[in-house]
Amino acid sequence: MPATTILAVDDDRNLLEVLKMRLESASYGVITAMNESDAATGVREQVVDLCIIDLQLGEEDGISVMKNIHRINPEIPVIILTAYGSIESAVEAMRRGAFSYLTKPFDPQDLLQQIENALVSRKLVSGIKNLKSRMEERYDFVHIVAKSDKMQNVLMLVSRIAGTDSTVYIQGESGTGKELVARAIHLSGARKDKPFVAINCAAIPETLLESELFGYERGAFTGAIQDSKGLFTQAHTGSLFLDEIGNMPLSLQTKSLRVLQERQFYPVGGSKPVSVDVRVIVATNLDLKKEVEEGRFREDLFYRIHVIPIVLPPLRERKEDIYPLIEHFLGKFNVKMKKNVTGLTPAAMQRIMLHDWPGNVRELENTLEFAVAMSEADVITEDLILGDNRAPEKFKPYKEAKAAFEKGYIISLLELTKGNVSKASELAGKYRPDFYNILRKYDLKPEDFKKT
Numbered sequence: 485m486p487a488t489t490i491l492a493v494d495d496d497r498n499l500l501e502v503l504k505m506r507l508e509s510a511s512y513g514v515i516t517a518m519n520e521s522d523a524a525t526g527v528r529e530q531v532v533d534l535c536i537i538d539l540q541l542g543e544e545d546g547i548s549v550m551k552n553i554h555r556i557n558p559e560i561p562v563i564i565l566t567a568y569g570s571i572e573s574a575v576e577a578m579r580r581g582a583f584s585y586l587t588k589p590f591d592p593q594d595l596l597q598q599i600e601n602a603l604v605s606r607k608l609v610s611g612i613k614n615l616k617s618r619m620e621e622r623y624d625f626v627h628i629v630a631k632s633d634k635m636q637n638v639l640m641l642v643s644r645i646a647g648t649d650s651t652v653y654i655q656g657e658s659g660t661g662k663e664l665v666a667r668a669i670h671l672s673g674a675r676k677d678k679p680f681v682a683i684n685c686a687a688i689p690e691t692l693l694e695s696e697l698f699g700y701e702r703g704a705f706t707g708a709i710q711d712s713k714g715l716f717t718q719a720h721t722g723s724l725f726l727d728e729i730g731n732m733p734l735s736l737q738t739k740s741l742r743v744l745q746e747r748q749f750y751p752v753g754g755s756k757p758v759s760v761d762v763r764v765i766v767a768t769n770l771d772l773k774k775e776v777e778e779g780r781f782r783e784d785l786f787y788r789i790h791v792i793p794i795v796l797p798p799l800r801e802r803k804e805d806i807y808p809l810i811e812h813f814l815g816k817f818n819v820k821m822k823k824n825v826t827g828l829t830p831a832a833m834q835r836i837m838l839h840d841w842p843g844n845v846r847e848l849e850n851t852l853e854f855a856v857a858m859s860e861a862d863v864i865t866e867d868l869i870l871g872d873n874r875a876p877e878k879f880k881p882y883k884e885a886k887a888a889f890e891k892g893y894i895i896s897l898l899e900l901t902k903g904n905v906s907k908a909s910e911l912a913g914k915y916r917p918d919f920y921n922i923l924r925k926y927d928l929k930p931e932d933f934k935k936t
């Protein structure tokens with residue numbers, strides 16, 4: 485049985501046949517449907533990994549077919565086929581959750597490439613429900629929770645660039661997942677079986693960093709009794725992750741620039757150049773543009789590394805991710821500590837939702853590790869969340885604090901009611917129209933809460 489099953493939906497029988505033939509010859513399993521109801525049956529009755537949907541389906545509309553499929557399984561990636569000249573509706577389809585689109589007539593090679601991209605990205609996106617079991621998670625190469633649109637966009641970008649060798653520039657506050665994303669990029673590309681070498685440029689003293697990165701030849705300095713390979717060489721054919729690159733001393737920035745341009749360098753004390761083939765991924769939590777302006781970072785190096793920028797949003801700007809992250813971490817710590825914590829009390833949840841998370845995902849992870857370790861019951865109570873060791877919070881202006889509270893409160897309500905607006909507005913003691921106004925104010929969509 486083929487490992488991957490694709491559902492193709494088109495009202496043109498001939499086109500459907502051609503599509504089926506092409507996909508089958510690429511070793512995909514294919515099921516077909518000519519209308520919305522058959523498509524829904526297909527997705528209900530078997531495991532479908534990806535859908536290809538024609539936007540114009542006679543009487544019906546491809547977007548509504550997609551929405552219906554996503555109602556059954558929100559994780560299925562959808563590729564939209566569209567007639568030449570209807571790009572606008574294709575873009576609309578992307579906005580509503582399609583992975584990508586192809587304009588007819590399309591190049592079969594393009595189609596296969598897009599399918600590949602979509603399948604890779606789905607692997608990354610797989611929410612906790614997608615995991616076959618929590619035990620298996622350990623073997624899942626990297627698990628990134630991403631429910632918010634902002635993180636979905638990050639993963640979309642990751643899957644699109646994984647196959648290239650371009651330098652990636654990851655920027656984000658501390659604890660937002662920069663290293664996780666760097667590893668995901670390495671593991672989703674052609675270099676995945678080759679080394680991933682990481683170095684934190686801020687953690688190593690300036691005097692050692694050069695020989696760490698570039699290696700040295702015997703006799704280069706006292707104690708160099710034999711040649712040593714640097715990290716650039718160790719990462720040959722694989723990826724090199726330069727973490728905290730903003731803290732690299734200026735002298736080494738010059739040397740690094742040359743390696744990035746020529747993929748060649750001289751080890752310390754060496755006279756023969758060494759050539760390497762590495763994909764470089766850098767990360768920083770500084771605003772490097774500002775570092776450049778203030779003369780602490782070389783402008784030319786900045787432009788050399790700023791090829792594909794990925795910005796990881798702070799957790800406080802994507803509170804929709806908090807709930808799935810909690811599930812993810814509870815699963816992880818339950819296994820690790822052999823516990824069976826199933827959730828949090830509403831008060832504990834509220835405390836989490838109202839916190840600003842200056843330490844981002846890492847802070848949330850630590851908070852839950854502590855809570856799971858300390859919990860004597862199956863449900864975590866609020867005293868275990870951000871208790872004694874809680875950092876004093878900065879005072880916010882009234883208006884900001886009120887808005888933050890309101891948004892957090894509404895999100896908790898939506899989580900609690902799984903996006904049921906009637907119930908949520910009732911609990912809040914608000915009329916539905918007023919409740920909808922608040923949702924709009926914070927750009928919250930009830931359907932985003934239906935999944936969990």
Ligand SMILES: Nc1ncnc2c1ncn2[C@@H]1O[C@H](COP(=O)(O)OP(=O)(O)OP(=O)(O)O)[C@@H](O)[C@H]1O
Pocket residue numbers: 627628629630656657658659660661662663664665769809812845846849
């Ligand atoms: N989206 C996510 N899904 C699951 N786990 C995450 C996610 N983001 C971060 N984490 C976890 O949070 C912790 C911090 O992530 P990571 O080390 O990648 O952050 P960072 O940005 O490199 O932090 P720092 O700037 O402090 O080095 C890790 O344990 C990581 O596995």
Ligand SMILES: [Mg+2]
Pocket residue numbers: 662663727
């Ligand atoms: Mg890091």
